[in-house]
Amino acid sequence: MAGEETTHEVKSRQSSLKRAIERSCSLISLSHSVKVFALKWQLIRNKLEELNSGLVSIEDAGSGRNPAVSGLVRALMVALGESGDLAKRCVDLSYSGKLLMQSDLDIILAKFDRFVKNLAEIYSTGILTPANAIVVSRPGLGACKEDMRFYVRDLLTRMKIGDTMMKKQALVSLHEVMNEDDRYVRIVVEVGGIVNVLVGFLDFSEVAEIQEEAVKAVLVIARFDWCKGVLVGAGIIWPLIRVLECGSEKGKEGSARCLMKLTENADNAWSVSAHGGVTALLKVCANGNSKAELICLACGVLRNLVQVEEIKRFMVEEGAVSTFIKLSQSKVDNVRNSSIEFLQSIASEDDSIRQMVIREGGIRALVRILDPTLLISSKTRELSLQAIEKLCFSLPNCIDMLVSYGFIELLLNFLRKGEVSVQELALKVAAKLCATSEEAKRALGDAGFLPEFVRFLDAKSFEVREMAAEALSAMVLVPKNRKRFVQEDHNIGLLIRLLEPEEVNSSYKKFLLSTLMAITGCHRGRKKIVNSGHLKTLEKLAEAEVSDAKRLVRKLSTNRFRSMLSGIWHP
Template sequence: MTPASPALSPPPPASTGDTLDLILHHLLPVLLVAALSAKSLVGRWRLVHSKLSILLSSLSAAASASPYSSGNPLFTDLLPNLLTTLRSLEPLSTRCLDPTLPSGKLHLQSDLDIATASLGLHIHDLELLLRSGLLNQANPHSTAIVLSLPSSSASRADLSLYVRDLFARLQIGTIDLKIKALDSLQQFLASDPPKLSPVVAQEGDLSFLIRLLDPSSHSLIRDSAAAAVSLLATASASSRRSLFDEGALGPLLRLLDTGSLAIKEKAVAAVEAIAADATNAWAVAAYGGVSILINACRPGSGSPAIQSLAAASLNYISAIDELRASMAEEGAVPILIDLLASGVPLSSKNAALCLWSLASFGGEPIRVSIIEEGGLRNLLQLLHDYSLSADPDISEHTLRAIHALSFSAAAAKTLSSSPGFFVLLTDLIRRSSAATQLAAAAVLSNLSPSDYLKRSMAPSMVSLVKMLESSKPESAQEMAARALVSLLAVHSNRKELARDEKSVMRLVQMLDPGREEVCKKFPVSVVLALAAGGGGGCRRRLGDAGVSSQLQKLADADVPGARKALHRIAGGRFKNLFSFVRRE
């Protein structure tokens, strides 16, 4: 016997409690019976019955878990829509009691599918609220659109509640509410990014936030989501790792390739932060990101900020051996060379650093490619334009790229015959930061300029002697020694340095075995060069300063070059004495 279908349309409820009571104690029990009583579309009604059972369980849990659930605005907003969906099932269940379906099957089937899909969405939203724990929280701002923005010094519990509330609104609310939630998320993160980004990563649903980056999302929501993801990517290592693990890199690269200018700036900032990790840099290439980043560096393809961050990302990728060749094949070299001349310091600096990496580790073919495309010319111009810039990194990165190119014979020949370049090197060694001095000394030590050009660099020798005392980085002493030995091949330079008493005393002090921070073979090599042939006056000044006793100690300790330097100085002093006796 088929049960009669009860009336399902009582008067509208007066409050949230009344609505919940109506659904739990009237609509759901009746609809559960009706779903099992259907004579048509039985399979679909079994699915409806399953969803209604889940809904009954979830609503009962929400009603009994806490007295606060009825005051939660997300819960109260959900109930009217749920009530509408349940009431739409009433006429459908009545029509399906007749197995002949006199009013037609296809239209009824479509209506039932729509109602079933709506039930699924309501169940998702309700279960999300239950998992978030928001229904168990006493909220003094229950009538507000969102909770009040907490300060970064608030308790962890308050911060967690705020984040869970934001993400619940983001997944349940209307478009306006989603946009407001995303704006609040950005404000929250911006107030203290390093502290608050891990809270968002742990308490929020990052996978859902990343899905909002999809091209199918509403443009305003997608833009706000991109801004929030960018903040998370640049704020802390933990939030950056969480984004990467949840698959943010692919959508971010897609936005960088096809988004608006504002969105590209957000996306490339996030990509640059993620690519800084070598493991992630591999993934950038795997997602086809190399060509996207190269295009972002092209003139006119975006803002200077986009170009500079894209070049920085390419630099991270160029650190991976297996990816450098693919970068060159995809046309990175000419684009980076053009970027050197962009007139934007940060873009030029990052391009120079990337070219340094390619030239240093990419082998001779890439160095030749850089030179043939005009890379050396643009690097020299960049060095000239920014040699005394307020940002010393520009000169340093440019010199490092030039040094890498100087291992190519063609570049070394060009540089060794450029007087203007050696004027710049002299000035940079004398006046710039320690890192730039080191880069300049490295370039000089790799070239073979004429004696005339070496003489022009004599004013830099005092600074190079000081560099010999630098304990960090380890290469500073070696580069300073090699540069000095090159310059001291010229007789006039030996005489000039020997006349500088402070520099000579520095060398003697560096030879002291007690000065452990100085590697002895480097000052020894400089003393050996200073005491070279035709430098009697130099040897005398070294001897008068006490260098012989220090060299003797080092010779006894078998320091390379110490015994030869000692013999050179002692032999020179003996010859001078013999000449004096003969003259007498």
């Protein structure tokens, strides 16, 4: 008889659990019909979904016979009945007053919250462990949204009320499904509570694996622009910064990646700064024990933050310039590259910071990278050349400084012997340098750049040819350079031959003609043009109404040079 009573009790408990699951599902459905007190009902619905998922897990695990579960279910059924009555009155608008209804809703929300906590305590006793829990199977490809939502809710329950191992497994599963199917990201954001749970796990410092898995899940969500506001609204910035300061190495890297995604939006930059993120990121970069990957990620976040003027000023005050000049001399390519890019970003369009970079030895450090005897990648040398041009060329007295550091000779070395990509960049930098001042043109001429510019006039790349032609046209405006150019007999003939093809680009043609016009400024230059044997080319261009060619032929057709022309051209 006692055995029969025990069986009856067990069946009764299981039946009550089933009714509680059904009642909660019905109430969740009804809550969607409520149009008043929307925020309150959303919070209640979130709690109901957590409870429902937890009860389903208990039922699946066959743990409904536990007396503790039975007591919770009995109390929950009463609360579900009360909540159902409130929902119907809200749908029918039959409640007596708004304040009284708000108070009733607060009371029922508090009850459901207490049930969630009680359920968590029951789980913590071990009645549902990874050994006997029935894990909801992951929906297959093409599954309906409702099946996906059910799976995500089950993961949420396990994250909330499971033990450490269960929490970790749920986080791993969540990361996998979001990473493989973007639809899960939207469901995760829609299902109330998951983002907040993930944010809470970022403070799980006592279990590094939980924290690391939470960071990985958050990073997947942060890939989507429309999700960034949800993450920030859930208060994720401050926990990410704490992970960056105190987390494991993997946690720190994940946190930095997430902050980089979030700070692509300048509005979030303020939140990072307000929570001490700038200081934390700079400490990462200044810490000699930081891993290279973490330093590069921190650099990336800081580059996003410098777009805000006030934050940039704070970085400067915190010693960012000296920190990154030091990092530019790192033995690790990626760290060097990231630091050079940061220096360019922080000094962009800001002469005062450029001057600070120079004062603290930044340009000298960048020039040192160009030393051909050092084992440094072409990418790093390219970045260094670009940074020197952007940081230095617009400042007064830059030529004297560059000459004193040996930059001109190093630049010429890359122009002559560098890899193709570095060689072309060196040409571009040299062309920009000679456009800065007469002093620069003289320095480049003295160093021997003229023959190199001439050599590139006939390069395969049109862009390279045009850069060389532009640089040459600027260089020969200096008398000393003009004299050097004319001394080489083949130079003038080459320029005119390059004008012969009809398809010659107009800007390239203009630079070549400009160079020839400058050469006519000296007697020897005019004479060599006339004696070059290519005057017919110039005459054809003049007849084709090319204005620069017309001016050139007019100049050559005057005075005693007129009789030397093979054919007289009349304007």
